[in-house]
Amino acid sequence: MAQQAIGRVQWGDLTFGPGTPYSVTAVEGLDDLPDIRSEDVERPGQHGDYTGPDYTGARIVQLKLGVRGSSPDDLRFLTLALRAATQPQRQPQPLQFLDQDTLVWAKVRKRSIPYDAEYLWRLGDAALEFYCADPYLYGLEEQSASATAYSPSAGRTYAMTYPRQYGSAGSSGRISAYNGGAAAAYPVLRLDGPVANPAIEHVNGGGILTLDATLQAGEYLIIDTRTRAVLLMGSSPRRTWVRAGSVWPVLQPGSNEIAYRGSALPGALGQQSLLTVSWRDTSL
Structure with missing residues (x-):
C-alpha cells in the first residue's frame, strides 16, 4: 500500500532511503502538476479568451540526498557510486518510488555533490535533477x-x-x-x-x-x-x-x-x- 513517507527510491542499481547510506531529505516535482501548455486564444474585441484543452509539459523531479559513510574512504566510495549511476543517458530509465507505488521514466539532467570540509569525515550531501519527457506517474505493477x-x-x-x-x-x-x-x-x-x-x-x-x-x-x-x-x-x-x-x-x-x-x-x-x-x- 502506498504511504505518505517517501521511503525507498530505486534508480538503476542504487537504492536511496531507509536502510541505505543515502537518506532522502527532500523530493520536489513528484506530486506537483507539471507546467501547463495551454491552447488559449484571445477573444478579439472582447474581454477574456477562447480556451482550449490543457496539456502538460515535461515533469522535473528533484531529489536531495544525505550521504553517510563509515569513514572518509567509505564516503568517497559512496560518492563515486552515486556519480557512476548518474551519467548522461540516451533513453529514459525507471525512477521508482517503491513505497509510494509510483514510477516515472526519467533522465538525469543535473547532479550536485558539493565538497564540505567541515563535515567530510563521513557525512555528505547530494542533489539530483531528473527530466521526465513523459510527465505521467505510473503504478509499479504492470x-x-x-x-x-x-x-x-x-x-x-x-x-x-x-x-x-x-x-x-x-x-x-x-x-x-x-x-x-x-x-x-x-x-x-x-x-x-x-x-x-x-x-x-x-x-x-x-x-x-x-x-x-x-x-x-x-x-x-x-x-x-x-x-x-x-x-x-x-x-x-x-x-x-x-x-x-x-x-x-x-x-x-x-x-x-x-x-x-x-x-x-x-x-x-x-x-x-x-x-x-x-x-x-x-x-x-
Whole structure:
C-alpha cells in the first residue's frame, strides 16, 4: 500500500532511503502538476479568451540526498557510486518510488555533490535533477489481461457418418481492464495469430481499432497506443495496416471493457487468436 513517507527510491542499481547510506531529505516535482501548455486564444474585441484543452509539459523531479559513510574512504566510495549511476543517458530509465507505488521514466539532467570540509569525515550531501519527457506517474505493477477473439463460424465440418458433426460457432472475446489512476492509460496490445482483419473495440468509449492484416499461426503484432507504433514480430513496422478512421483505445480511469474480434483463417479451425492488453495505473 502506498504511504505518505517517501521511503525507498530505486534508480538503476542504487537504492536511496531507509536502510541505505543515502537518506532522502527532500523530493520536489513528484506530486506537483507539471507546467501547463495551454491552447488559449484571445477573444478579439472582447474581454477574456477562447480556451482550449490543457496539456502538460515535461515533469522535473528533484531529489536531495544525505550521504553517510563509515569513514572518509567509505564516503568517497559512496560518492563515486552515486556519480557512476548518474551519467548522461540516451533513453529514459525507471525512477521508482517503491513505497509510494509510483514510477516515472526519467533522465538525469543535473547532479550536485558539493565538497564540505567541515563535515567530510563521513557525512555528505547530494542533489539530483531528473527530466521526465513523459510527465505521467505510473503504478509499479504492470497489469495485463488476455482474451481469445470472437469470430464467426469458419464453416461447418460434416462427417461421413451420422450423426453429423458441426464446427464451432465461435466465442466472444472480452477483457475487463481497471485503471486505478486519475488519468487515461495508454495500453500496449499484443495480437497472436492466426487471425484475419482483427478489430479491437473500446466498448466504453465506442471506438474501434481495425487492422487490414492477416497473422498466421506463430506470428504476433505489438501495438503501442501511446507512440502508435505497430510492429510485426515486435520489430517490423506495419503502421499502414491500421484502417483509416480507426480509434486507438485508451483506458479511462476506472473500469474499461475491450472486445476483440477477428476472422478465422482457412484451415485454422480450432486455433484461436489471442489479444493481450498490458497497462499501468496512470496519473498526472
